[in-house]
Amino acid sequence: MAERITTDVLADGRLTTGAVRWWFVALRILVIIVGGYVTASALVAGSARILPLAGLVRSEAVALASMCGFLVYLGLLAWGFAQSRLINVILGLLLMATVGVALMLVPGGG
Numbered sequence: 001m002a003e004r005i006t007t008d009v010l011a012d013g014r015l016t017t018g019a020v021r022w023w024f025v026a027l028r029i030l031v032i033i034v035g036g037y038v039t040a041s042a043l044v045a046g047s048a049r050i051l052p053l054a055g056l057v058r059s060e061a062v063a064l065a066s067m068c069g070f071l072v073y074l075g076l077l078a079w080g081f082a083q084s085r086l087i088n089v090i091l092g093l094l095l096m097a098t099v100g101v102a103l104m105l106v107p108g109g110g
Helices: 018-054 058-082 086-104
Strands: 007-009 015-017
Touching (some): 018 058, 058 086
């Protein structure tokens, strides 16, 4: 039996096959997993730098930030897969990572 190639029409009228769609899915998974990890790491490092300013001992601040990092990463993964457009995911992750880096640069945090 010959297999039929199914095609879908994209928003701009171009045709795409199933193979092209799988590349979009693979790219989305890669961006969400790697970008979410980098963003969560930046936010954890930034919050570990800021928490001693709130009165926590540095070791407790690092432990708290590290434990919360698992929840942050899980939240980023769920948020990334819930978004309909990949560009929104990329821009959102970049914005949140920038906030984490900015928190790391706050003077007097540790």
